[in-house]
Amino acid sequence: MSEVLTAEQILETAEEVLRRYGPAKATVVDVARALGVSHGSVYRHFPSKAALRDTVAGRWLERLTPALTAIAAEDALAADRLRRWLEALIHSKHTRAKDDPELFATYLALAYEAREVVKAHVEILVGQITAIVTDGVARGEFTTPDPAIAARAVFDATFRFHNPAHAADWTDPEIGKAFDAVWALILCGLSGTIGR
Amino acid sequence: MSEVLTAEQILETAEEVLRRYGPAKATVVDVARALGVSHGSVYRHFPSKAALRDTVAGRWLERLTPALTAIAAEDALAADRLRRWLEALIHSKHTRAKDDPELFATYLALAYEAREVVKAHVEILVGQITAIVTDGVARGEFTTPDPAIAARAVFDATFRFHNPAHAADWTDPEIGKAFDAVWALILCGLSGTIGR
DNA sequence: ATAATGACAAATATTGGGTTTTGTCATTCA
DNA sequence: TGAATGACAAAACCCAATATTTGTCATTAT
Numbered sequence: 001m002s003e004v005l006t007a008e009q010i011l012e013t014a015e016e017v018l019r020r021y022g023p024a025k026a027t028v029v030d031v032a033r034a035l036g037v038s039h040g041s042v043y044r045h046f047p048s049k050a051a052l053r054d055t056v057a058g059r060w061l062e063r064l065t066p067a068l069t070a071i072a073a074e075d076a077l078a079a080d081r082l083r084r085w086l087e088a089l090i091h092s093k094h095t096r097a098k099d100d101p102e103l104f105a106t107y108l109a110l111a112y113e114a115r116e117v118v119k120a121h122v123e124i125l126v127g128q129i130t131a132i133v134t135d136g137v138a139r140g141e142f143t144t145p146d147p148a149i150a151a152r153a154v155f156d157a158t159f160r161f162h163n164p165a166h167a168a169d170w171t172d173p174e175i176g177k178a179f180d181a182v183w184a185l186i187l188c189g190l191s192g193t194i195g196r
Numbered sequence: 197m198s199e200v201l202t203a204e205q206i207l208e209t210a211e212e213v214l215r216r217y218g219p220a221k222a223t224v225v226d227v228a229r230a231l232g233v234s235h236g237s238v239y240r241h242f243p244s245k246a247a248l249r250d251t252v253a254g255r256w257l258e259r260l261t262p263a264l265t266a267i268a269a270e271d272a273l274a275a276d277r278l279r280r281w282l283e284a285l286i287h288s289k290h291t292r293a294k295d296d297p298e299l300f301a302t303y304l305a306l307a308y309e310a311r312e313v314v315k316a317h318v319e320i321l322v323g324q325i326t327a328i329v330t331d332g333v334a335r336g337e338f339t340t341p342d343p344a345i346a347a348r349a350v351f352d353a354t355f356r357f358h359n360p361a362h363a364a365d366w367t368d369p370e371i372g373k374a375f376d377a378v379w380a381l382i383l384c385g386l387s388g389t390i391g392r
Numbered sequence: 393a394t395a396a397t398g399a400c401a402a403a404t405a406t407t408g409g410g411t412t413t414t415g416t417c418a419t420t421c422a
Numbered sequence: 423t424g425a426a427t428g429a430c431a432a433a434a435c436c437c438a439a440t441a442t443t444t445g446t447c448a449t450t451a452t
Contacts, residue, residue, distance in 0.1 A: 004425070027413060038427050043415065114364070153377035157353035165361045168310070181349035189381030200395070223443060234397050239445065 005037055007045045015056050015103070022102040023109055028052070057110050058117040060103050064092050065124060072128045078136025079187055082154070085132060089125065090161045090179065097167045108164040126155050133190065142190045154186055201233055203241045211252050211299070218298040219305055224248070253306050254313040256299050260288050261320060268324045274332025275383055278350070281328060285321065286357045286375065293363045304360040322351050338387055350382055 014031045021030060028049050032039035046052040071085045097104045111118045129151035136142035144150040160166050161179050169175060210227045217226060224245050228235035242248040267281045293300045307314045325347035332338035340346040356362050357375050365371060 028415090029413070039414085040416085040428070041426055044425070047415090049414070149373075149377045150381075152374060153381050156356050156374055157378050157381055159356045159362075160352050160359075163356075166355075177345075178348060178352055181345045182353050185346075185349050185353055185382050185385030187385070188387075189384040191384075224445090225443070235444080236398070236446085237396055240395070243445090245444065 005035065005041055005045070009035065010042055010045055010052070011056055011059060014052055015060065018053070018056060018106055019100065019102050023053070023106040053106065054110065054115055054117045057103070057106055057115075058120070061107070061117070061121045064089070065128075067092070068125075068128055072132050078132050078139060078141045079191065082129070082132045082136070082190075083183060083187070085128065086154075086158055086161075086179075086183070090158070093162050093164070093167075094170050097164070097170060104164065104167070108167070111164050122155070126151050129154050136190065144190060150190060154190075157182055157186055201231065201237055201241070205231065206238055206241055206248070207252055207255060210248055211256065214249070214252060214302055215296065215298050219249070219302040249302065250306065250311055250313045253299070253302055253311075254316070257303070257313070257317045260285070261324075263288070264321075264324055268328050274328050274335060274337045275387065278325070278328045278332070279379060279383070281324065282350075282354055282357075282375075282379070286354070289358050289360070289363075290366050293360070293366060300360065300363070304363070307360050318351070322347050325350050346385075349385075353378055353382055 010031065013034045014026075017030050017034055018026045020026075028042055029039045031052075032042050035041075042052070046055065068085055068088055071081055071088055074081055096107075107118070126148075130148045133142055133144065133147040133151050133154070137144060137147055142150075158179070160169065161175070161182075172178075206227065209230045210222075213227045213230055214222045216222075224238055225235045227248075228238050231238075238248070242251070264281055264284055267277055267284055270277055303314070322344075326344045329338055329340065329343040329347050329350070333340060333343055338346075354375070356365065357371070357378075368374075
């Protein structure tokens with residue numbers, strides 16, 4: 001550790017502590033102890049335990065986005081990009097639920113409490129879908145009066161596959177087929193000319 | 197009360213007790229007391245408290261279906277019936293969450309525990325969607341290789357609007373617009389000729 | 393003979409007071 | 423002078439003793 005305690009150091013250690021003890025058992029004193037400082041020092045950088053936890057979870061969620069952004073920015077059919085973007089989102093959620101259960105549990109708790117950090121994460125995700133849909137419309141691939149609304153609908157229609165409240169469903173071996181079937185609806189809904 | 201205690205009487209009283217005390221506080225002794233019998237008598241008709249609770253919840257859920265069955269059986273455009281069927285399902289879920297909170301909480305708990313009674317309810321609902329979709333295909337209104345799979349997809353795509361885990365979202369004034377947007381995707385996905 | 397009872401053990405839940413944790417801040421440290 | 427400390431009060435949280443509840447069954451009642 002360096003001379004002065006930084007927010008960055010606290011966040012890294014807090015993430016380790018949260019991963020080790022889980023959201024129910026991790027305390028601010030644990031974090032301070034792991035850093036070799038008094039817990040008062042943590043409060044110089046974060047106003048509350050909740051703020052610290054939100055920031056850790058926010059960074060954890062942010063680490064999902066670069067891979068998704070890359071897919072959204074590819075030069076390929078919008079339909080293809082959207083499908084792979086959704087699959088990447090779903091796959092990373094499923095992987096994290098399995099491989100990083102304590103931070104996933106933290107995320108689930110924050111989602112349940114409707115914390116701002118989770119809402120912000122959703123806004124970023126819907127923003128990325130909006131970008132793909134907008135591009136798809138520009139290419140003449142999709143037809144929709146409002147890409148932002150269509151993007152939200154795509155996010156809502158796939159809720160079961162990425163919302164942490166449904167993580168228990170994700171072990172079902174049929175879940176992939178269920179997603180395929182929903183994807184078939186979505187694709188046609190975005191592409192279709194019917195009703196216009 | 198009549199001479200002999202019947203399962204029917206127990207179920208009616210158990211529902212009242214559950215509604216009054218909620219799933220966390222209601223006990224078998226409460227039900228027996230309300231019936232003026234010993235709790236041992238309840239166990240003559242139900243093997244466990246869980247079985248009694250499942251049966252009460254199952255009947256409560258069954259009372260949803262007649263109105264939906266009626267919509268499914270109407271002689272009207274399948275698309276129109278499906279939309280009204282979904283709206284009726286969603287509306288009754290929302291209404292019950294608001295007006296019958298203790299039984300809704302019971303239902304939520306059983307859904308969380310993935311009890312058989314809830315799975316059976318879902319199967320009935322998906323079966324009704326399947327009937328509408330099958331009829332829509334027969335009328336040449338819909339195009340789908342497998343109505344049962346499409347029906348499940350419709351159910352999954354509207355998860356956010358009827359799954360009790362998301363009841364907290366239902367107070368959002370924008371929820372109706374979100375459903376409209378998902379409906380637009382679904383309708384086109386069922387009707388569309390693209391990709392075939 | 394069937395239904396109901398109530399005493400009972402095991403499992404589960406409640407309670408309350410001792411302990412830990414959170415969050416503050418006057419003081420110390422570099 | 424800004425960073426860190428540690429003593430402190432209030433809030434939250436354990437945990438073990440206590441009480442309730444579940445589920446069984448031999449007995450009683452009809």
